[in-house]
Amino acid sequence: MAKKEQTTTPASFEAAIAELESIVAAMERDDLPLEQALASYQRGIDLLRHCQGTLDSAEQRVKVLEQGLLREMNTGENGQEP
Template identity: 45%
Template sequence: MPAKKSEDQKPGLELQIDPNLRYEQAVKELEKLISDMESGKFSLEETLLAYQRGAALLKHCQAMLAQVEQQVRVFEA
């Protein structure tokens, strides 16, 4: 089954993450998604999109943290 087109998605639930998104902004968005999902604010389909967006945000944050950890290791060497 093909994925929904982006025009069918709820605004703010795009699955693509801007590579320039700051860590703090990503965490704030992730916290809001979690809160909205827990509140039952979303339909089932929107919950799935929110989950997918959250997973992408989490991956983005983890990559940024790994990059910073590597930089710290270089500075400590």
């Protein structure tokens, strides 16, 4: 009987990466039945999309935090700001 496909959202970005790495390792062993390989591939795509969305969100948060806060450092001869 085929393993039930997981459709849950990972608890964290790190958990998603760990599960994705596990799926890749299992698929690289090339010993999965076709149906399980297809289900694993689909889960991998879902995890990849989740990770990409998480990274995109983090990037947007960083951009918001950086707005108006970053400025070029002007250093004097001794390496100190003037």
